[in-house]
Amino acid sequence: MWRVVLLLLVFALPVRAQGGFEAALPGLAGGFAQQAEAVERLGAIGDPRAVPILRALAEGRMQKRADGGLLIVEGGAVRDALTGAAAEAGEVVRINNRVRGALRGAFGRLQLLSPDPAERIAAAEGLFRSRSPENVSLLEDAVGRETDPAIRDRMTLALAASRLAAPEDVAKRQGIVVLGGTASAEARGLLLEARAANPALAAEIDAAVAAIDTRLQLKRVAETAFQGLSLGSILLLAALGLAVTFGVMGVINMAHGEMVMLGAYTTVLVQELCRGVPWLAPLSLPISVPAAFLVTAAVGVALERGLIRHLYGRPLETLLMTFGVGMILQQGVRLLFGAQNREVVSPSWMQGTLLLPGGIEVTQNRLWIILFSLVVLGLTVAAIRFSRFGLEMRAVVQNRRIAATMGIRTGRVDAMTFAFGSGIAGMAGVALSQIDNVSPNLGTGYIIDSFMVVVFGGVGSLAGTMIGALTLGVVNKMLEPWAGVVLAKIAVLVGIMLFIQRRPKGLFALKGRAAEQ
């Protein structure tokens, strides 16, 4: 039995709305006051068929027949507004500012109930801006129905703003409390505007504004910190490989940036190869990580065994030579892949932003890169601390000749270390391909900063590299808002110069015999 009632109700609801919709239409052809009233009614009913009609009215495409029937001009043809049948042209319906205001509100309301989430957000924004007390009941209704928390938040804001515009102080207070609970600069502007109009509520409004200010400040700090961490994690990835080759072996590799670039291009290649296979395509990024490591490690071994080996003990020559190698690699990639940027598609789990409590927005791909850089750092530390290779590497660093006497093949350790450092650079390239343009000169932008990280953190210390990278990233982003990107970079550079005056060996200087070399 109750099912039947429910069924009846479901059918009855639109029917009632439909009746109201048709009854409201003729008002649109009347005087300005009638028009405005009709527009508001159509908005309140919430029938989607009203949208094209109201739009035609707003855009001056509505005409009326002598009998009061409504016509719409669509692409030159005149049609009946209700039936859509072709019709003779009539007299153009004109509107005034009051009707235009009503139309804006009505559009907002109609959109508010739309099935499309984007439309609902737009509607909430529109109502927030128009903030009329008449929207309160509508918004209350919409807030109750809304399932998406993000949209509901926007609607709640619009509701509070509308309440603030209401004549009664009770409603205003409600609005102030809700607006004061946000971290929105718009809400702050609204409150300040309302403060002038409502001297009686000044104390409440001031408290609310202060609360917003605190939250905005917190949000700014948190977002700056996140951006700084993000930049720092990228610097860490780029500098980690350098810390191994430069810090551990004392070899300055100016082609390090090109290793990063090769890693990014490996990502592009893996993505192209995986594209044809449906089950493989989403895995292309995870596959790229080991692939990039292997490719760049192989290039690193070739570079070390073929060229750098002959220049040990002559750091300036090594610097020049590796710069030349970098040039050749860059030009080679430019000829093979073209000079234009290559597209790398982020997998869906890396796209979009994450909304943390307090309105702090965090982009997913940067979050993943921070995690990735920490994992890579952890693996590097583990490899050096706990593996046989790491043990041999540390032995060679401490005393090459004694290590050789103990049966360690130092040449092989050198090659492996260089391969390891280059491989990390390749993995950095995979991460960078997610946030930067993949182009042949991808690496050049990072190489100088990475060297700064290693010099600042202390050569030969992975902890120093991590602290150095994160510090430089955060300081850079903190300076940017009031100094601009370029001046922040210059300031950081000068800061490092002055820092080196105090501690020439960087933050974490090696002590003992290993430091002498």
Place this chain on the structure above:
Amino acid sequence: MSASITLGGRLRPAPGTILRGLLLAGLALLALLPVLNRLPPDAALYVSDFVVAVSGKWICYAILALAIDLAWGYAGILSLGHGAFFALGGYAIGMHLMRLIGPRGVYGHPVLPDFMVFLGYTELPWYWQGFQFFPFAFAMALIVPGVLAGVLGWLAFRSRITGVYLSIITQAMTYALMLAFFRNDMGFGGNNGFTDFKELLGMPLNTAGARAALFYAALASLGASLLLCRHITKSKLGRVLVAVRDAESRVRFLGYDTTAVKLSVFVLSAMLAGLAGALYVPLIGIINPGEFSPGNSIEAVVWVAVGGRGTLVGALLGAFSVNAIKTWLTSFAPDLWLFVLGGLFVAVTLLLPRGIVGLLQKGPGR
């Protein structure tokens, strides 16, 4: 000495003589170029405007190479930022040239250069004052690079930053300056830099006479710089420099103030680079922030490496030969040039550590 007594030594002239002869012949040939340019175009020895312009450019590069050789070859200071000193010198003269345009600019403003009118400046920034006078601008072309090198060098040398660290810091310096000069609000024309110059010292720039005058000015500066560097390297200071390069701590223990020695040479070298830039800009007719790019500086280093560092002559030889290859190659196979340049870096460091001069000096008795 003893080698010259033997018969074999007598038949072969000393390597130094060959180099000196080569150098003088080269300079004389260069001096002839603007004269040959005045011949009728169908004459057998006619030299085109292009050749004169390009060799004028190379002469400026040669001065830059000399500057790098003085710092790197003798004092062991490998600066990867000498392009910045070069560009600063160029910007100083460029500011003078911009002031001289006066009301002949597109906007016809009596004082402000076009880009300032375009950016809405109402008056000249304070640091543009005085650049309407040539002596001031020319002095600034030397002083600004000198002061920058002085500050950077003082900070670096006193905390014993040497070798690759210094190289990286100088590279970061030129990189930072490049970013700064790309900004419009610096008041240096942003990424367009300065161009469209009209005159210098009362002579219109786009005439053959002016080009010849600038060419000879550059050539004379090259000769003077070469003599100056030679004088320094042959003096006691030069000996101390080489000693600092080879064993800095030992020189310090002997009581020399190595910081002061290195600093003075570094500053002088930067001023020479500034001079090169100041000669370069009127010849080329444009200066923009691209001159600060780290690649330019390191390319200049490779000229010295190819020619043979620590020889002065080698710097000239390298600057001319590498740029000759570059001009020749970029005209028909621009894609290949970077491979060749990169290959030069590798080949010189691995196979020819003493450059072309080292190759020539491999005579008997060495």
